[in-house]
Amino acid sequence: MTSENPPPSDLAERALGGANLPLLRGHNAAVLLGLLRAAGEGGVSRLELAERSGLTPQAVSKITARLREAGLATEAGRRASTGGKPRTVLRLVPGARYAIGLHLDRDESIAVLADLAGEPVAVRRAPLDLGAAADEVLAAAAAQVAEVRAAAPGAQVIGAGVACPGPLDHRTGVLHRVTGLPQWDGYPLRAALTERLGLPVVLDKDTNAAAHGLAQQAEGAESFGYLHLGTGLGAGLVLGGAVHRGARTGAGEFGHQVVQLDGPRCGCGKRGCIEALCLAAVAAGEPAEAARVLGVGAANLVELLDVDRVLLGGRTVLADPDTYVSGVAASLDGQLRAHGASGARTVPVEPAPGGARMVALGAAHLVLATLFASPRGGLGRARA
Amino acid sequence: MTSENPPPSDLAERALGGANLPLLRGHNAAVLLGLLRAAGEGGVSRLELAERSGLTPQAVSKITARLREAGLATEAGRRASTGGKPRTVLRLVPGARYAIGLHLDRDESIAVLADLAGEPVAVRRAPLDLGAAADEVLAAAAAQVAEVRAAAPGAQVIGAGVACPGPLDHRTGVLHRVTGLPQWDGYPLRAALTERLGLPVVLDKDTNAAAHGLAQQAEGAESFGYLHLGTGLGAGLVLGGAVHRGARTGAGEFGHQVVQLDGPRCGCGKRGCIEALCLAAVAAGEPAEAARVLGVGAANLVELLDVDRVLLGGRTVLADPDTYVSGVAASLDGQLRAHGASGARTVPVEPAPGGARMVALGAAHLVLATLFASPRGGLGRARA
DNA sequence: CCACTTAAGCAACGCTGTTGCCAAAGTGCA
DNA sequence: TGCACTTTGGCAACAGCGTTGCTTAAGTGG
Numbered sequence: 001m002t003s004e005n006p007p008p009s010d011l012a013e014r015a016l017g018g019a020n021l022p023l024l025r026g027h028n029a030a031v032l033l034g035l036l037r038a039a040g041e042g043g044v045s046r047l048e049l050a051e052r053s054g055l056t057p058q059a060v061s062k063i064t065a066r067l068r069e070a071g072l073a074t075e076a077g078r079r080a081s082t083g084g085k086p087r088t089v090l091r092l093v094p095g096a097r098y099a100i101g102l103h104l105d106r107d108e109s110i111a112v113l114a115d116l117a118g119e120p121v122a123v124r125r126a127p128l129d130l131g132a133a134a135d136e137v138l139a140a141a142a143a144q145v146a147e148v149r150a151a152a153p154g155a156q157v158i159g160a161g162v163a164c165p166g167p168l169d170h171r172t173g174v175l176h177r178v179t180g181l182p183q184w185d186g187y188p189l190r191a192a193l194t195e196r197l198g199l200p201v202v203l204d205k206d207t208n209a210a211a212h213g214l215a216q217q218a219e220g221a222e223s224f225g226y227l228h229l230g231t232g233l234g235a236g237l238v239l240g241g242a243v244h245r246g247a248r249t250g251a252g253e254f255g256h257q258v259v260q261l262d263g264p265r266c267g268c269g270k271r272g273c274i275e276a277l278c279l280a281a282v283a284a285g286e287p288a289e290a291a292r293v294l295g296v297g298a299a300n301l302v303e304l305l306d307v308d309r310v311l312l313g314g315r316t317v318l319a320d321p322d323t324y325v326s327g328v329a330a331s332l333d334g335q336l337r338a339h340g341a342s343g344a345r346t347v348p349v350e351p352a353p354g355g356a357r358m359v360a361l362g363a364a365h366l367v368l369a370t371l372f373a374s375p376r377g378g379l380g381r382a383r384a
Numbered sequence: 385m386t387s388e389n390p391p392p393s394d395l396a397e398r399a400l401g402g403a404n405l406p407l408l409r410g411h412n413a414a415v416l417l418g419l420l421r422a423a424g425e426g427g428v429s430r431l432e433l434a435e436r437s438g439l440t441p442q443a444v445s446k447i448t449a450r451l452r453e454a455g456l457a458t459e460a461g462r463r464a465s466t467g468g469k470p471r472t473v474l475r476l477v478p479g480a481r482y483a484i485g486l487h488l489d490r491d492e493s494i495a496v497l498a499d500l501a502g503e504p505v506a507v508r509r510a511p512l513d514l515g516a517a518a519d520e521v522l523a524a525a526a527a528q529v530a531e532v533r534a535a536a537p538g539a540q541v542i543g544a545g546v547a548c549p550g551p552l553d554h555r556t557g558v559l560h561r562v563t564g565l566p567q568w569d570g571y572p573l574r575a576a577l578t579e580r581l582g583l584p585v586v587l588d589k590d591t592n593a594a595a596h597g598l599a600q601q602a603e604g605a606e607s608f609g610y611l612h613l614g615t616g617l618g619a620g621l622v623l624g625g626a627v628h629r630g631a632r633t634g635a636g637e638f639g640h641q642v643v644q645l646d647g648p649r650c651g652c653g654k655r656g657c658i659e660a661l662c663l664a665a666v667a668a669g670e671p672a673e674a675a676r677v678l679g680v681g682a683a684n685l686v687e688l689l690d691v692d693r694v695l696l697g698g699r700t701v702l703a704d705p706d707t708y709v710s711g712v713a714a715s716l717d718g719q720l721r722a723h724g725a726s727g728a729r730t731v732p733v734e735p736a737p738g739g740a741r742m743v744a745l746g747a748a749h750l751v752l753a754t755l756f757a758s759p760r761g762g763l764g765r766a767r768a
Numbered sequence: 769c770c771a772c773t774t775a776a777g778c779a780a781c782g783c784t785g786t787t788g789c790c791a792a793a794g795t796g797c798a
Numbered sequence: 799t800g801c802a803c804t805t806t807g808g809c810a811a812c813a814g815c816g817t818t819g820c821t822t823a824a825g826t827g828g
Contacts (some may be wrong), residue, residue: 016438017415017757020816021784024408028785031401046807054400059785061807078794084805085793223631235688239630244623246690247607253687256723258680261644261661269722277645296642303637304619304685306630338653339640373401404785405815412816430776443816445776462825468774469824773826784815795804 028055030373032063036073036092037117037372043076045087064090071096072116092117097371098152100145100160100199101364103206103357106130106181106231109141110357113148113155114364116371118216122151123357130165131181134192142196158371159200161363162193163209165232170249173203202366204245206359207252211236212243212369213362214311214352223307226352227254227298229282229290229324230314233275239305241374257297282316287323290316294324295331302332302347303339313352321351412439414757416447420457420476421501421756427460429471448474455480456500476501481755482536484529484544484583485748487590487741490514490565490615493525494741497532497539498748500755502600506535507741514549515565518576526580542755543584545747546577547593549616554633557587586750588629590743591636595620596627596753597746598695598736607691610736611638611682613666613674613708614698617659623689625758641681666700671707674700678708679715686716686731687723697736705735 019027031053035044046064050057067073068090076091094115101112109128112120124147128140141162149157166178173190190203204212211226215238218224226236235254237244244251255275256268263272264280274297281290298310310332317324329349336345352358403411415437419428430448434441451457452474460475478499485496493512496504508531512524525546533541550562557574574587588596595610599622602608610620619638621628628635639659640652647656648664658681665674682694694716701708713733720729736742 016436017418018437018439018443018816019408019411019415020439020443021408021782022816024403024405024784024815027403031403034401047805052400053402055402055404056786057807058787059402059404062785065808081794082805083795083803085795085807087806237688239623239628244689246623247692248690250690251688253690256687257684258719259642259645259656261647261656261677261680263645270719272643272645293645296645300641300684301688303640304621304635304688305628306632306634306637308631335642335654402785405813406785408784408815431774440817441776442818446816449777465825466774467772467826469776469826471775769828771826771828774824776821776823778821779819781818782816785813787812788810790807790809792806792808793804794806796802798799798801 027373028053028059028063029067030371031055032060032067033072033092034372034374036067036090039091040117041091043089043091045079045089047087049090094119095152096156097368098155098157099364099367100148100157100197101209101360101362101367102141102145102160102162103209103360103363104128104130104137104141104162104164105206105359106165109144110360111141111144111148112357112360112364113151113157114361114368116368118213118361118365118368120357120361120364122148123360124148125356130178131183134183134187138192138196141193145197157199159202159367160193160197161209161366162189162201162203163206163359163363164189164203165206168203168205168249170202170204170208170245173201200367202363204243204363204366205234205236205249205252207234207236208243208245208249209236209362209366210313210352210359211238211362213354213358213365214238215241215243216365216369217353218309221308223305224309224311225254225298225301225305225307226311226313227294227328228314229278229294229312229316233278233294233314235301237305237307239307254297254301257300259293259296259300287320288327291324291327292331295328296335298328298332298349299335302336307347309348309350311350311352313358317351318355325349325351411757412437412443413447413451414755415439416444416451417456417476418756418758420451420474423475424501425475427473427475429463429473431471433474478503479536480540481752482539482541483748483751484532484541484581485593485744485746485751486525486529486544486546487593487744487747488512488514488521488525488546488548489590489743490549493528494744495525495528495532496741496744496748497535497541498745498752500752502745502749502752504741504745504748506532507744508532509740514562515567518567518571522576522580525577529581541583543586543751544577544581545593545750546573546585546587547590547743547747548573548587549590552587552589552633554586554588554592554629557585584751586747588627588747588750589618589620589633589636591618591620592627592629592633593620593746593750594697594736594743595622595746597738597742597749598622599625599627600749600753601737602693605692607689608693608695609638609682609685609689609691610695610697611678611712612698613662613678613696613700617662617678617698619685621689621691623691638681638685641684643677643680643684671704672711675708675711676715679712680719682712682716682733683719686720691731693732693734695734695736697742701735702739709733709735 050060079087094117097116103110111124113122167176175184177185194201233255235252256273260272266273266276278290434444463471478501481500487494495508497506551560559568559571561569578585617639619636640657644656650657650660662674
């Protein structure tokens, strides 16, 4: 790769659609990088890359040669022979690039340094008062980022992904009214951090960052809903392999889905919101009832969007994972079975792996994603 | 266009991702065709196509020359001069290709012949008993298709889109248990019709076909929910310009969203489904209450997916559009305003245009869509 | 009538993936 | 040990894509 790829996902002021050769080149490079990442430490041979990408073996040879020249990939051993010359295995070079992930939560912040393979290289966790002055918060965040960068001196860091609670605009990087923290309303966090860190910054909701990270890890998880039960209740949606943010980054408002017409009033002003019902059950020490309600909401989500699975996370869930996972699964199954009749479909409910740093790692993945292409995206397949 | 484009959206046995030059060529041709269609009868100049696609003017000249050679586009007058040579206007040739749209409903079927511009050229409406034997239904459908084809003898028909109620698999073209019509369970309708009609066939749910058609018509309707209230209640979802079908074409099960925990039992076996509540209100002669409930469900959908607008259709709505549109709008607004606080966002609620033949026309659009590219899809924009 | 402006095609070009061919590097049997 | 065979993967030539530089076409306006 003698010249840099055009960034596959940019600000995208307007999607134009026309494609030219440099774009084609960058796209194919991103596709192969995506396949290399998916192969993990085991690696892939050139011919396997050709099969999976639809490119010819010769094209794969050329493109991987550029990737190796750029230091992004390397040869790593060879397969067993099947009667002829054994296949050479190619592997991603994890240390070729790094990305920062920063999770700014209400009372703490977590920063990670992730390598090209998406593995965390360094993690820093520190208390944070998101209600403090903006400059104070930015300084703390910058210091934390500097600490994780110190873990790999000289590393080529391509950007920082920042995950926050509450409504925000992913495209402009501006925060909206974070519940209970009015001082952040309208604050251009991405611009401020870009300047402070000297790095490209992407900003997203915490649930979206988590969902994005989970989408990279779970193998065939093309579509799922990630339900986050913590101080509030939110969701991240992955549809067709990509995070669905909606027209204004507002998608995923799962907590204020009404599941009880004219039910008890919620803090948001509506009645019968699932968040109000769930949190009331949690407060009353009835996690089983909370899980039942959550399962009904999950069933609504599954039926409306036809997702493959449901993942659960957040502090409340992490405190008692078995109760929630089995409770939600039972409730969800009951709903689907009642409805499904012959369909008899079951949707797996699982705890989201990764623990507390999952959101920060997902934020780092948001940055890394600019280098890779998911198999779904792009023009389609090359060969008829 | 000396050789045929590779079909941009095919069976897609597996999305591979790699792109080569023929694919690039077909993609750009599809992009320009999409822009030509969007321009309508007014047409577009080459330079405007270049701006909107991101391609260079010279590339647009070459590609449009191929399109003109293939008969898909033509020159149509010129713009007023701005001091130099006036721009030549290009326009789609509507009669260059046609597509069949077939809506098989429970008690009637509607067939349309649509031209390249998506306009209906012929419409046939006939009673149909979907409960009859498969051969009988197929014969009736084939006869109806022959009738609309007769309206344009010699027309080049590229395929037929077929819209059905109930669950089905869009990818394989197999019907699942259509409510109340068990004989269709597992029937490979697409394969049967492909053979019978001698045309490529795409099969989709009626609500998806409607949503797809509406997505082509409404200008900037990148994302919306189409709610269909007829004998049942369903939805078609358009997210990011494309119909969202989910992993198994099961998305859009809006009617059995639970909005009343432990509410009245629904025919599906669950409790408090929005369909049961709505239809009960309709049966009781209380359309205002039905609209209120529908509005709560619409608010759930809007908040979960962050769509731009809500469209209403279906027989029940068509019978009393004003009541439903204003009732749902009021209910939806109330929900969003209560929640939104400063956001104060309003989501327009509109009746779906097109009347009874809308689903059939949308089905025809499903076929035509294989020729066009939406501005969102593809690799991105060409020029930095 | 002529200078100027704008549109659009021609020709040469750089670069993409593709094709045909050959060297490299193994296996397995004689 | 040697040789036939299989498979991998690079080299070289190539067709075809959009791009660039330039020319021609077709208007306006003084």
